[in-house]
Amino acid sequence: PTAASRKKDHIEMAFASQVVKQELDSRFYYEPLLSAHPEKDSWPAFSFLNKTMKVPLWVSSMTGGTAMANTINHNLARACGEFGMGMGLGSCRSLLYSDENLADFAVRKWIGEDHPLFANLGVAQLEQLLDKNELYRVNDLIDKVEADGLIVHVNPFQEWLQPEGDRFRQPPLDTIRALIDQLPDLSIIVKEVGQGMGRESLRQLFQLPLTAIDFAANGGTNFAKLELLRSDARRKETYAPLALVGHSAEDMVELTNELVAEMGAFLQTRQVIISGGVKDFLDGYYLINKIDLSAVYGQASGFLRHARG
Amino acid sequence: PTAASRKKDHIEMAFASQVVKQELDSRFYYEPLLSAHPEKDSWPAFSFLNKTMKVPLWVSSMTGGTAMANTINHNLARACGEFGMGMGLGSCRSLLYSDENLADFAVRKWIGEDHPLFANLGVAQLEQLLDKNELYRVNDLIDKVEADGLIVHVNPFQEWLQPEGDRFRQPPLDTIRALIDQLPDLSIIVKEVGQGMGRESLRQLFQLPLTAIDFAANGGTNFAKLELLRSDARRKETYAPLALVGHSAEDMVELTNELVAEMGAFLQTRQVIISGGVKDFLDGYYLINKIDLSAVYGQASGFLRHARG
Amino acid sequence: PTAASRKKDHIEMAFASQVVKQELDSRFYYEPLLSAHPEKDSWPAFSFLNKTMKVPLWVSSMTGGTAMANTINHNLARACGEFGMGMGLGSCRSLLYSDENLADFAVRKWIGEDHPLFANLGVAQLEQLLDKNELYRVNDLIDKVEADGLIVHVNPFQEWLQPEGDRFRQPPLDTIRALIDQLPDLSIIVKEVGQGMGRESLRQLFQLPLTAIDFAANGGTNFAKLELLRSDARRKETYAPLALVGHSAEDMVELTNELVAEMGAFLQTRQVIISGGVKDFLDGYYLINKIDLSAVYGQASGFLRHARG
Amino acid sequence: PTAASRKKDHIEMAFASQVVKQELDSRFYYEPLLSAHPEKDSWPAFSFLNKTMKVPLWVSSMTGGTAMANTINHNLARACGEFGMGMGLGSCRSLLYSDENLADFAVRKWIGEDHPLFANLGVAQLEQLLDKNELYRVNDLIDKVEADGLIVHVNPFQEWLQPEGDRFRQPPLDTIRALIDQLPDLSIIVKEVGQGMGRESLRQLFQLPLTAIDFAANGGTNFAKLELLRSDARRKETYAPLALVGHSAEDMVELTNELVAEMGAFLQTRQVIISGGVKDFLDGYYLINKIDLSAVYGQASGFLRHARG
């Protein structure tokens, strides 16, 4: 557009461009005087999860096992490779016993050697493998998908509400401790699936030598709610309030900062993926600046929206 | 559903399963790491109102005397028997002078001997019986319905707004004191009918040797509002604000905790039924954990919804 | 209705009678245990504005001069007589110079000798009468309408926005002081017309030997808004924010209590009519209990609604 | 209208003239007793930006270069002349190199010699002129449009979002400092374009010997939002949150008052144009009374609405 047409646009669109002051975002100081515009590729790469990332952005685990999943995983891995992001695979449970779906998860080639890629299992699977003394299957899985480590998701509400869901027979914390004991070289991340975690769960996890904690906070995709959508009307009505129990990413950042201040040298895990309901880059930027640990921010549904085809 | 179809569902339903973080329930810490899933029937039975209950859930008094009431009362009593809940009968006024409606209230057989069952009368009836020196009718009533004791409901707003309503000629507290004096062995619960009670009413009641106080708080079914719905437009408009006067169950829990702290040994009543506007099991769970006395939570309309047929 | 039909109604209407706990009225403690129901005519008469009232309720000034006004004034006066309320006449300006409309205002017969009745003039009229040395006309007016005194309304916003409005050439306070000086026996009430008054205006008024101050607060009928409704679109848009400037009855009660605490013996006016946006008897009851002076509550539009025919 | 018809109107319109007390404007004390109505032209003229103004009202910069702009600028300048307001021209970039559009900006004749008129350039243009050592063009521009000085607008978000937007290669503050150094006699105002400025930007600007700071706060017309309206759907969605970053005029008044208290003699700029989202004269009146510096209030879109034809 020419300068004249732009100026004409301005007059006509000025009335459509009103902002309501009550809706202003009070999280930031806007300082137009202090900096030049950034130049392209001016952000330095940084080390995270023992690999390298170029932007502080994590693709949260999304499940495999369907035709669509293959496309999605490959698209996401390519984006990670191109922009320097890290990625968690969706649940790799089926790969423990068969290679049928392996192709859906085989994305190392696209994401590249430098960027972090993690496999994913539910804590109930690990409980079973421990019981059966089959933890070697975890090592096999990591090898198959060429992952840098394992994400363990802990989701008691979803399992409870899922008709065919697993039951945890011991506290997930015990399972994770046993896993650390028996596979001391495994790089482990623990996450929820969209409900977040409370103060005490966080405190216990931060005491362990994990590679990272992934919040998977409440406020975005919520799997308790998702299971209820698949359920009958009475269950829906009865259990609906459960979907609102949990913690937002911002609350978890605050809990974490309290724990950092409180725990001192007892705090062993020092990297965090802030995820769950992170709506946009401003949310993410705000939260990684607010947390007192090394952090990137993660999104699942935010990527899914654009990765389907 | 197969695992593959579930995973496909997940992708499609993820966008429908978003939670708005401003709506999160901030009353609870969600701690996914700390416990195993509970096993069936793992909750211990406990003693309440000198009987036994298996779940901390009370069926609040709902009136008898109609065909529907018979069905409702029997359904509710059967549920109490099966799940180990307690129950208050609706107003048994008609049974004072006639056995015509006795069948509607004769539910001991269904609820079982172990679980608490209480009869119900308005304070105005007791005022009259006291005046006429006919308190023996109360004992007869208790015997007829095989109840463990008597609930006295105190509802000045409803009576005032009901065209054919009773007038209290003396303060309800005096009536209740006289009742205690003259029937010292009677197990008594005092309740409102959905308006709640203020600080001073609670304080006076807690000083008496009652078996329990039932809040019947405002925030759910409200009988002042109900009477106005049955009234003409001018009365409706004039008195509508009265329906909003009163106290929510949560406010009454807070008032009670203040009184517990304040009254020390003067506090004689030590059991509470938290009811009135308790919407769901999370509300109930929250409130019985918050109160500093032995408590169960009660619902009337919440059960009525499912007990009609 | 029979008891059985009532109980049936109860079941059916219970679901329509739910109250939302967030809407509960937190201004009152509801104490069902403490009192008997009141008996008819059990409230004692009390002295106010040197007359007698049976209920603490004032009919605020509404203008005369139209056919409808005659009906309205007579209806209101009859209600005052029957229930023991007081009443302010609407602006009696036209009666200063002619008796043409006298019949509209001649309501002493209906209200009775005992109950307070006040005439009404704008402060601009008094400014003019003072200028022309014609204050005797005020005395004549009082005599004509057999009033107990004069209400002076002070409404600079309304006059400003009214095309044919008066302009105050000196501060209203000076006019009122001159009136007091020159007619020391006149019983005077000062009021706004629905905008309320700020702290300093109240402070100045409370220092004068007035019979009462009538708040005429903002939050109900607002004459700035009314004048704008009669105006063209541009004036409407430009001046609309003015209608929201001012003080609610509750704010003015708080300001008054601060002044009572602060002014001590300097506070000369000790009676208040709390009016302007008082919606119902609960509002009124709340405010007269909250204020630290002798007070009744007043309504204009609330009565108009029922007095028209 | 006659007095009688007005009174009839009053009764009929009383119900339409209700104000909701929750919406009352709590920023002001309304004091009806204390003053007479003001007389026409009773406000004294005052000195601002080294010129004279009769009302504390500024016409904010709006762009030229289109047919409509010519009409708009001339209308606005005439209004400034008639009522004694000041005015900022829209961006005069095109006039740096050609006189083609000069007529659109040549409004000194209409605004008059006494009232302030300022030219306008973006900070990127000044960066370029400084680089090329062509600052004489700024002096030429000021002469051409007979301006009293130059407004520099600093708008990094708008430039970033505008496809053909400028990039600032150095911090705007450095450019402004260089401009002050090299043209010490130039009267300079710095403004944003509807995003406002944070604490540190303000602090730096107040340390410079500017003639004034113009807030151009967020809460009204927002050019980040405007550029997004001209953009494709994906950019719109991605960048929409940026429009809400920034500071309202009231926030900036508070920041300024903090800085005034804090900076003491280091504060060199002592005049402010409070603008950006100022909706009406009450907003403006409130803010210029609240700020601890000499100030007028400015509007852009508010005038545009009425200046188009």
Ligand SMILES: Cc1cc2nc3c(=O)[nH]c(=O)nc-3n(C[C@H](O)[C@H](O)[C@H](O)COP(=O)(O)O)c2cc1C
């Ligand atoms: C389609 C879909 C599938 C998911 N599958 C998994 C999974 O297999 N394992 C897991 O740990 N989390 C899974 N998640 C949860 C996400 O990793 C993430 O924690 C959650 O969606 C919250 O992030 P969001 O609000 O950005 O969507 C899945 C999420 C989506 C939307």
Ligand SMILES: Cc1cc2nc3c(=O)[nH]c(=O)nc-3n(C[C@H](O)[C@H](O)[C@H](O)COP(=O)(O)O)c2cc1C
């Ligand atoms: C249909 C119906 C009938 C009721 N009848 C009685 C009664 O006879 N006696 C009584 O004490 N309360 C009666 N109540 C009041 C309830 O016991 C309870 O206090 C009230 O409904 C508030 O609880 P909720 O919000 O869970 O409905 C009745 C309530 C309902 C809905």
Ligand SMILES: Cc1cc2nc3c(=O)[nH]c(=O)nc-3n(C[C@H](O)[C@H](O)[C@H](O)COP(=O)(O)O)c2cc1C
């Ligand atoms: C129809 C009508 C006419 C009124 N006329 C007068 C009047 O002549 N003099 C006066 O002092 N106030 C007058 N008022 C103002 C009322 O006395 C009162 O201050 C105002 O309406 C606020 O009370 P409300 O919110 O209860 O209506 C009038 C009000 C109404 C509704």
Ligand SMILES: Cc1cc2nc3c(=O)[nH]c(=O)nc-3n(C[C@H](O)[C@H](O)[C@H](O)COP(=O)(O)O)c2cc1C
């Ligand atoms: C049509 C239009 C054109 C504008 N052009 C300019 C401009 O050229 N230079 C500038 O500094 N600001 C410009 N602005 C921004 C205004 O000066 C002002 O800062 C902004 O609109 C916020 O004020 P408002 O909320 O009162 O509209 C323009 C605004 C509008 C509405």
